[in-house]
Amino acid sequence: MRFLAKSLAALLLSAAVILPLGVVGLLVLAWYCTDHQPSVVRLAVTTPADLARALRLAERNDPRKAAPGVLRTITLTPEELDLLLPHLAAQLARGQAVAELQDGRARVQLSLPLPSSPFGSWLNVQGQLVQTEGLPRVQALRLGRLELPQAVSDWLLARGLAWLQQNPGLGTAADAVQRVQITPQALSVVYAWHDGLPGPLQAALLPPEEVQRLRAQQQRLAQLVQAPQPQGLALHELLQPLLALAAERAGGAKATPEARAQEQRAALLVLAFYVNGKGLQAIAPAAADGPSPRPQRVHLAGRGDLAQHFSVSAALAAVAGTPLADAVGLYKELDDAGAGGSGFSFVDFAADRAGARLGALAVGPAAAQERLQRRVAAGLTEQDLLPSVRDLPEFLPQAQFHKRYGEPGSRAYKRMQADIERRIGTLALYR
Known part of the structure; x- marks a missing residue:
């Protein structure tokens, strides 16, 4: 019994010494390995x-x-x-x-x-x-x-x-x-x-739960476009039910911002691929293994190209942040202004910016997400998504664009940009 008591005492003494030393060692390791500031300070800004x-x-x-x-x-x-x-x-x-x-x-x-x-x-x-x-x-x-x-x-x-x-x-x-x-x-x-x-x-880079989100949105989309529409479908007629499904899957009013952002991001990705005539096979073959949505024309303000610009920019903003979405939209317009393109369009650019704003709301802070969901619950309309842009210049060849506006960043270009931002900012959804 005395031997057992001595052994237990020795064990307790060892624990009393070793455990604090181990804790101290971990604290020292944490102090050596971590910093209060990043040593690499760079912004992933894309031009x-x-x-x-x-x-x-x-x-x-x-x-x-x-x-x-x-x-x-x-x-x-x-x-x-x-x-x-x-x-x-x-x-x-x-x-x-x-x-x-x-x-x-x-x-x-x-x-x-x-x-x-x-x-x-x-x-x-x-x-x-x-x-x-x-x-x-x-x-x-x-x-x-x-x-x-x-x-x-x-x-x-x-x-x-x-x-x-x-x-x-x-x-x-x-x-x-x-x-x-x-x-x-x-x-x-x-x-x-x-x-x-x-x-x-692709399967390794895309987690199974993300595949499930995309598959659920793809199946809902297939139901929405099942009946042929000779005049096509307005973008908001697809966007609203897909975002409503995202809210439901995230947990409704009790959803966390992270869960809601993940579901809304999936909705915007599925919509963008469909509106632009692409299939989900490109990024998630497993999510596209169900019924394929019937191809139909989708329009915004009566135009298919605006629906394409809006949906792509919304998805890019939800996935990569608005700077990338903005740069993609601007690059597309500058490319169109070159030889063989349709010309620079501030109308398309406005659709890019509005789409980027929506994508930022979808994955932004809780207050922004809740504002978006309130509009979805009340019923989205076309006027909620895009302001009047019919008077904006478009189809500008490169020479004419440079003559009137110079390079992006010039005073004339910034005036047009500010006007577009002001118009978008008047819409209740983006305030």
Whole structure:
């Protein structure tokens, strides 16, 4: 009994010493690894010129044009990498990123948001990717002020690759990559494309719950357009029931802002793909496995092109934020003003801006979402979505546009932009 008592006392004494030391160790680790400010401060702002570069990049590296099994190379210049990294970091982890290409290595910095704590609300990561015969090796990895030993960096990389292999889609994509080459002039990824890659990769990048949201909206849309309409359908006739379904699926009046935003984002995505004559197969094949919605013309203010502009900008704003949606709309209009285009249209631009405003409401703060749902419950009309724009200039060739308004950002252009914003702002939905 005495031996048992001594053993228990020793165990309690050890616990009294070791546990506090463990807690202290964790606190010290948290203090070393976290910061109050991000080390990378960049805004993922996209300009029309950026979009033009991104479109050329996607066209140049479209893997679907490659024969199965043939090695292909995606080459990114420092400027192109600088364009893509902020958006990738923002979309995947709501963070910020920057990379500097060197000879055989790349210096990468990440700033990732963390739950707020006394130690800081940012994890700043800095490291080097060193070129090898296959995938790069992580070297000199630093978390905040803590520099990790190489053995720990190697272990983390191995664990990350093992996690990728457990995910069918991402593992398939990782296996397709043969090697990565790094020079100061470019980052080149050599991969072998095969026909089975898109499906698993899309499935991996799109969570099952998101597929369910899209499928539910797709099925509701198929019901709405089942009967043929010779004159087509007004955009609000589809938008209202889809947003009503989103509110119902989110939990009605008790819905959290996050749940409501997720459901409304799915509604806007499904609507945009339908209005623009595209199928959900492009982003979510599993969500499109039910009845296909009957193709019908959808119009806004009597025009199909305005419904297309509005719906695409709403979906983009809900997914990527209004700066990207604004840039896409402006890029489209500047492109139309060029040779072979229909000309710059401030009418289309107004539809872009109104759509972006709606998308921002759909995923914005709780008060904005509630305002949108109140209008949906009361019954949306066409006048709720878009102000009168018939008097705005359109079909302006490039030469005429530059003569009257100069470049975007000029005083004349800003006056037109302010007038459009004022008109949209008079609508109750956007106040």
